[in-house]
Amino acid sequence: MTAFFTSFTGSLLWLILISAGIYFLSLRRLSGQIQTSQSKPHSLAYYYGRYAVIWAFFPAIIVLIVWTSFTRPLENQFIIQSLSAAYPDLPSSFVDLKIAQIKNISSGLIAAEDDIMRGLADQYGYASDRLSMLRYVTVILVSLIGGMFAISRIKPHFKARVVFEGFLRRVFTFAAIVAILTTIGIIVSLTFEAFRFFTQYHPIDFFFGTHWSPNVALREGVENALDEDVGGSSGSFGMIPVMAGTLLIAFIAMLVAVPIGLFAAIYMAEFASRRVRNYVKPTLEVLAGIPTVVYGFFAALTIGPFIRNLGLFAGLDVSSQSALAAGAVMGIMIIPFISSLSDDVITAVPRSLRDGALGLGSTRGEMITKVVLPAAFPGLVGAFLLAISRAIGETMIVVMAAGVSAQLTANPLDSVTTVTVQIVMLLTGDTEFDSVKTLSAFALGITLFVVTLCLNIAALSMSRRIGGRYE
Amino acid sequence: MSDTVKILASDVNVFYDTKQALHDINIDIMDRQVTAFIGPSGCGKSTFLRCFNRMNDVIPSCRVDGHIMMGDENINDQALDPVFLRARVGMVFQKPNPFPKSIFENVAYGPRIHGLVTNKSEAEDIVVDSLKRSGLWNEVHDRLHDPATGLSGGQQQRLCIARAIAVQPEVLLMDEPCSALDPIATSIIEELINDLKDRFTIIIVTHSMQQAARVSQKTAYFHLGHLIEYGETKDVFTRPADPQTEAYISGKIG
Structure with missing residues (x-):
């Protein structure tokens, strides 16, 4: 059960729960503020709730995603180190297979074939459990701190609607930028690889050559190329x-x-x-x-x-x-x-x-x-x-x-x-x-x-x- | 100015599907005079104008009954080819609508499709003559091959008039020709209408009663699909016979 709580999905569910809680807390906080200060709030009440949710949810989800994507390679690195300690002469082509085996043993999908593997899997399981727990605690903390920070700022004259609209604008801008960056990324990788090709094959031969046979050498002007290559x-x-x-x-x-x-x-x-x-x-x-x-x-x-x-x-x-x-x-x-x-x-x-x-x-x-x-x-x-x-x-x-x-x-x-x-x-x-x-x-x-x-x-x-x- | 009748419409009824837009219109349009159709929006004056060159054929739901005689031909006879009719009855529209071609090609368009010209020099003669007649020649003679869409609104409308008279029609229909133009361009077009009536029978639909008074010899007042009053322009405007006409021209309705 704890394994699920600390997993990615579990953390995400916790985040949503906390965000919902923060939403209602912020509404209560606002009405309390209105009672004491007897002033009219700048925005509609739900804008204050949305504002608090932004702070409770988004920093934490970014931490969760970044953490998850960066610790995978680290975990693998960790297994490789203990693997090479256990099997000093393991061929490199077997490493990926062993990593997969160890992960499967650790999650109980397959049985260990020997004690060394059993030990490695336990080691991995222990480390990865610790890491997940650490991630879970961090994410929840970030979420709570964010939410509390937002709630502490809620006052009737706080311009929650303006801030929320500003956030929306940033989200849309970000989406547009992602689309453009993807295009640029594709162009750059194409250009880079094409450039590598042109260092090995002359551009003039490529653009103006009249023979296309990637498997057989028949370069123009070198009719006996077969002898060479x-x-x-x-x-x-x-x-x-x-x-x-x-x-x-x-x-x-x-x-x-x-x-x-x-x-x-x-x-x-x-x-x-x-x-x-x-x-x-x-x-x-x-x-x-x-x-x-x-x-x-x-x-x-x-x-x-x-x-x-x-x-x-x-x-x-x-x-x-x-x-x-x-x-x-x-x-x-x-x-x-x-x-x-x-x-x-x-x-x-x-x-x-x-x-x-x-x-x-x-x-x-x-x-x-x-x-x-x-x-x-x-x-x-x-x-x-x-x-x-x-x-x-x-x-x-x-x-x-x-x-x-x-x-x-x-x-x-x-x-x-x-x-x-x-x-x-x-x-x-x-x-x-x-x-x-x-x-x-x-x-x-x-x-x-x-x-x-x-x-x-x-x-x-x-x-x-x-x-x-x-x- | 002559006193012969050019077009005689009798018992014209127009329907859009089942809705009747015009009721039993009887009117005689005088040869080489300007006849103005006035009336509030939706009174049917534009619909009636479009009966004279069968432009209502374009609207599938529209049905026109009755006789519209020009000479001994019934314009409204379905056997009559509207293509030939429209060569005899030209039309100028509310919004200037020059084709996206050169000034020259705009004016030469009509004569070409009707086979009035066989070569370039004949086309040039007609184009020059029409542009002179429409008062545009001095402004455009050095840029005949520029796009017509580059002209000002008033110039475009005069180009449309030149394009219409290049086919040498007998009748010229004008559907609120000045409604998209400024006062100066409007007065130029009104002068032009005055000059053109020596050659053409002109029917003009207008929202402006002042314009009707300025340019027309005869005025017809329409209201809710009925022809309320028709007579000499000066009579209609100074001593209208019908109280509805009086209410309209004195600004009480409309």
Whole structure:
């Protein structure tokens, strides 16, 4: 029972209980103060309660979380020390296993195989119990001190509402900062690893090389590289064919998605009755909810073989994993993306412009093509750019349907590979983390990131331009 | 000024779904005069104006009954193509609504879609002529290819008038054309209306009784979907026949 009290969950429950107690104490304290001083409080009563709870709960929870996350490694360090004392010649690969065993023995999940392990587990159990107890006491103390401090400050003229609002503002700011910091963290780690790659592989060879074969060395200009690098210890990493494959598939996808998406949007915005529109729009958006892996096997098992058979019928040699199949299915996937955004943009063109066009004797078609679409143009381009960056970043469909061989080709019936597929190939399975092969994934990743970032920025600035145009 | 009738509306009833917006309107619009429709908000004057170029077709719930004869054609005949009608009956709207194109392209738009021009120089002739007629030429002749949205509100509204007359319509409908403009821009447009009536039959809906008095020869007063009084502007404003009209123009209602 004491084990539960002092555990993380137990401490958390205690914290909540104490906070609730502090809340009511602070309300009593306030009403007592009002009685004696006969003055009206600055804020509503519950703001004083909330203020006290902030002090009782948040410092203590931070202590609890920080303590917990920092003592885990310390505990492990402690076990390793006693382990190496007990087994001086334990191979390093066994250490993690032994640590896990000791922890399990200590919590009674498995039985000890010998006395040494039994002793180690007891030692660990004793230490970790002490640590938990210490943590529990600290957390409760911090909570009580915080709560008492807050209660001691409660007086009728204390501006509890202002302080509470200030706290809320800080919480929201913190959330926003976390989101930004995460992005920055991802960029930094990508850049760092990509930089490591570029110290081992020349950037010019990477950005302009036309051979991508991470497992076999075929570096440009070194045709007999196989003689030098035995066993494919280093491959060649020219990203041009991979990038070309990405662009080819994205291009095919846009070829499918732009006309269908745009025309569907025009139908919904200009021709469909409100009733039809209320059904068609959500139905189209269902397409966006289908998991990409489902699109992937649709492409690999249905469209791919279909295109191959069609090609055979016409006397063409078509790979069953073709850029066309992957691109077409990806196009279907981004139709709702384009139709939904375009519909919003087209509907945003003001009524007065349509009236103006109709009033001059335009037909509906003339009104749409000559006035509405030109007015919506920047927003439409923005929607298309967002869709392209979606297509470029899409992984699952191409992994399943486009193939993995990096060919530099513009033939949509060939099998090609994309940046995302190569990243998957490089980082899945057994890989050593420091090899050029693994690091090249980071270089690909940051290239992809930069490309999609530029597309998104262009799309955003395009959509913003539309704002001022109607006034 | 002539004394021939340009448009003759008889027994016009307008419904939005089941709600009746206009009741048995009979009116004759005189050729090449300015006719003003006045009345409080929601009295149906704008709805009636939109009957003359079938703009009510755009609203699915709206139904117009009755005859509106222009010459020997019934505007309200569903067999009549509104596209041709709107080339003959132009419209200027409440809020200036230039297309997001250049000044030149705005004015050339109508003539192009109606096939009135076949080449660039014909289009230029019409654009220059319309801009001169709408009094905008001196202000914009050196920036015809700038975006129309860069003009001031009053200039934009005159551009919309130029755009409407470039199609060479017979009738010009104006739906509160000055309500979004300042007094100076308003007086420029009023002068323009005065000049344009030599060529076009103009019907103007206005909230401002002073404006109706200044620009129109005939005035029609609408109230709750009924045409209460119609006559010479000077008569309507000096000795209204109907007590409701008098109440409105003397500021007791509205």
